[in-house]
Amino acid sequence: MLPTPSQTVGPFYGYALPFPGGGEIAPAGHRDTVAVHGRVLDGAGEAIPDALLEVWQPAPDGSRTGAPGSLRRDPVTGGFAGRDGVTFTGFGRVATDADGHYSLRTLAPGGVPYLSVCLFARGLLHHLFTRIYLPGADLAADPLLASLEPGRRGTLLAAEEAPGTYRFDLRLQGPEETVFLDFN
Amino acid sequence: MPPTQQSISEEIAREHEAYARAGSVRHHPDRGYAPYRSSLLRHPRQPLVAVRDPEAVELSGPAFGVTDVTELDGDLTRRHTGEPLGERIVVTGRVLDRAGRPVRGQLVEIWQANASGRYAHQRDQHPAPLDPNFTGAGRQLTDDQGTYRFTTVKPGAYPWRNHTNAWRPAHIHFSLFGTAFTQRLVTQMYFPGDPLLPYDPILQSVTDDAARARLVATYDHDLSVPEQSLGYRWDIVLDGPAATWIEEGR
Ligand SMILES: [Fe+3]
Numbered sequence: 342m343l344p345t346p347s348q349t350v351g352p353f354y355g356y357a358l359p360f361p362g363g364g365e366i367a368p369a370g371h372r373d374t375v376a377v378h379g380r381v382l383d384g385a386g387e388a389i390p391d392a393l394l395e396v397w398q399p400a401p402d403g404s405r406t407g408a409p410g411s412l413r414r415d416p417v418t419g420g421f422a423g424r425d426g427v428t429f430t431g432f433g434r435v436a437t438d439a440d441g442h443y444s445l446r447t448l449a450p451g452g453v454p455y456l457s458v459c460l461f462a463r464g465l466l467h468h469l470f471t472r473i474y475l476p477g478a479d480l481a482a483d484p485l486l487a488s489l490e491p492g493r494r495g496t497l498l499a500a501e502e503a504p505g506t507y508r509f510d511l512r513l514q515g516p517e518e519t520v521f522l523d524f525n
Numbered sequence: 526m527p528p529t530q531q532s533i534s535e536e537i538a539r540e541h542e543a544y545a546r547a548g549s550v551r552h553h554p555d556r557g558y559a560p561y562r563s564s565l566l567r568h569p570r571q572p573l574v575a576v577r578d579p580e581a582v583e584l585s586g587p588a589f590g591v592t593d594v595t596e597l598d599g600d601l602t603r604r605h606t607g608e609p610l611g612e613r614i615v616v617t618g619r620v621l622d623r624a625g626r627p628v629r630g631q632l633v634e635i636w637q638a639n640a641s642g643r644y645a646h647q648r649d650q651h652p653a654p655l656d657p658n659f660t661g662a663g664r665q666l667t668d669d670q671g672t673y674r675f676t677t678v679k680p681g682a683y684p685w686r687n688h689t690n691a692w693r694p695a696h697i698h699f700s701l702f703g704t705a706f707t708q709r710l711v712t713q714m715y716f717p718g719d720p721l722l723p724y725d726p727i728l729q730s731v732t733d734d735a736a737r738a739r740l741v742a743t744y745d746h747d748l749s750v751p752e753q754s755l756g757y758r759w760d761i762v763l764d765g766p767a768a769t770w771i772e773e774g775r
Contacts, residue, residue, distance in 0.1 A: 342625050344764035345739055346731040347553045348713040349561075351698065353644040357636030357662035358700060384566035397587055397706045405582060409590025412632075412664075416595050419604065432587035450582075457583050459709050464563030466554035466730050468711060470583065484578050493571075513567050523573035524583055524707040524766045 347468065350461040352391050355436060359393070360412050362423045364435040366396065366447035369426040373401070376506045377456065377473060377499060378444035381437050383464075384514030388441025392462040394511075396433040396445060396473075403451030407431040453479045455497075460511060470522040473509045474498050489520060496520050528688040530724060536560040537729045544732035552764065554730035561726045562687050584766070586706040589632040589666060599665045601637075601677040609659035611640025611678030613754035616742065619671040620701060620761045622708065627671025628763060634664045634700040635675060642681030642695075651683050676754065682721055694721035694728065701761060708765035715741045716757070 350358075367374040381392040399405045411430040415422040424430070435443045450456065454475040461468050472485070474497050480486055486494055496519045499507035511519050537560050544551070556568035576583070602609055616635075620628040638644050638661060641653035645660045661680070665673050680695045696713040703709070715728060722728055722741070731737040739762075748756020 342621060342623050342762045343736070343739065344552050344623060345710065345712055345761045346733075346736045347710060348698075348727060348730075348740070349563075350700075350711050351713075353638075353646040353649055354636060354698065354700075355648075356645055356660065357634060357698070384570075387566075389567065395709070397582065397585075399582060405585035407586070407588040409588050410592050411587065412589070412593040414593060414595045414598070419595055419597055422592075430587065452582075455582065457706055459706065461711055462567055464561070464565075464567035466556050466558055466561065466564060466568075466727070468709060469556075469569065470707075485574070485576055489574065514570055518569055518571050520571075521569050521573050522583075523575050524581065525764065 347466060349463060349466050350393060352463040354393060354461075359434060359436045361421050363411075364433050364443070364445040365424065366398075366430070366433040366445060368429060371448060373448055374446050374505070375449055375475070376444060376446050377509055378442065378506075379508050379510040380441040381443065381460070381462070381511045382441060382513065386515065388437070388439075389462055389513070390437055390439045390441055392437045392441070392443075392460060394435050394437070394443050395459040395461075396447070397457045397459070398431050398447065398455075399450040399452055400429050400431060401448045401451050405431070449475055449477075453477070453483045455483075458511075462513075465513070469513070470524065471511065471519055472497055472522065475507060476501055485522075493520050527686070530688060530690050533560050533688045533691075533726060534724065537726060540729070541732050551733055552736045555732070558726070558730040561730055583706040586702060586704055586708070589630070589702070591666070593632065594664050594666055598663055599675050601659065601661060601663045601675065604660055605658040607658040609639065609656050609678050611659070613676070614679050615674065615676050615748055615750065615754050615756045616697065616714070616759060617672065617674040617748065617756070618759040618761060620667050620673060620763065621671055622703060622763055623765065627669070628667055628703050629669055629671060631667050631702045631704070632664060633667060633673040635662070635697050637661045637677065637680040637697045638683055640678045640681050642683035653681065653683070679716070687726060692721050692724065694719040694725050699761065701763060703763040703765060705765055708763040710761070710763055712761075713740065714759050717741055717744055
């Protein structure tokens with residue numbers, strides 16, 4: 342069957358798609374929590390204040406089954422109840438702020454340590470996929486990283502700013518344009 | 526000076542001609558489609574890097590369940606104490622993969638303007654009235670046949686600043702998940718017979734005529750509820766690598 346075409350997320354998704362705790366993928370207070378943050382920038386280097394990032398990743402043990410409960414709802418009020426604080430769903434969703442900044446708190450995935458990112462924005466007619474690679478010994482064996490020239494490879498590597506805190510900017514265009522991925 | 530509708534329409538026509546001349550089929554918009562001006566600084570210029578790794582994490586995807594939705598989330602007319610203004614509609618259809626198999630138990634989210642063409646969003650400054658009884662966001666899990674069903678009001682057209690006298694045709698935004706993250710889709714559903722469809726650079730960014738037609742719902746009289754609401758049917762087919770829809774059992 343032929344696919345339904347993509348259309349931009351537009352500027353007004355903010356009351357529909359983001360949810361409280363969307364970037365809190367790690368169970369509350371987990372001692373192995375890592376923070377990943379950065380900015381989303383356009384071809385002029387300006388902040389994109391209306392981008393939406395989704396993250397999908399394996400659990401620390403490498404399992405990829407995920408779990409429901411990212412958007413847990415309160416059946417009494419009809420509002421969001423928040424995650425249950427225990428389950429690791431592997432899914433996060435955050436909108437950028439007025440400065441184009443996002444932040445996530447998660448657990449490092451098992452296997453090759455990368456977070457899969459799907460990026461949406463006003464002005465972007467079809468989402469973009471990329472990956473946030475966290476530092477780790479396994480990176481040398483990763484076929485995607487190995488296939489990239491060193492200059493572009495760096496755009497997929499998160500930088501450790503402090504123990505457990507990583508920086509990752511996304512540049513949609515320009516000389517340091519992030520590597521975006523095609524799976525079809 | 527913002528461009529006129531006429532110059533944008535000429536650009537749209539040139540893009541269609543260039544697509545037809547190229548002679549290959551493209552189902553999705555070109556991210557660099559210039560008549561949609563916001564795309565100019567927001568699309569990559571480097572080619573996408575192909576990933577053919579059968580171990581890629583993106584070939585799996587997030588799971589959703591009964592705790593992620595409430596029963597009322599499918600009825601956008603019942604979220605406030607009063608009744609929203611506007612024409613009641615039911616929008617339903619099936620979410621399928623490219624092999625035609627239903628996508629079961631996955632999350633479908635929608636958002637839309639109210640009947641006057643205004644979003645419940647602070648940045649929407651269109652001077653059409655907000656409706657205290659309509660927010661315009663809904664979500665649902667698909668059933669075993671891949672079916673979703675929303676009750677809502679027909680959204681109004683609204684102006685935007687892409688060019689002078691730019692108006693978005695009435696549309697409902699849809700967000701969909703498949704069984705793999707690679708099947709992720711955000712799109713918009715349009716209404717049949719809307720006179721604004723040819724003028725809109727966002728819809729026209731899909732330069733393939735047949736693909737563009739797949740974004741327009743069908744009016745279905747059998748779905749209309751007597752004395753209550755009109756019915757529209759819109760099926761959605763999720764794209765993704767062949768591995769997710771040719772190989773059984775993935
Ligand atoms: Fe819209």
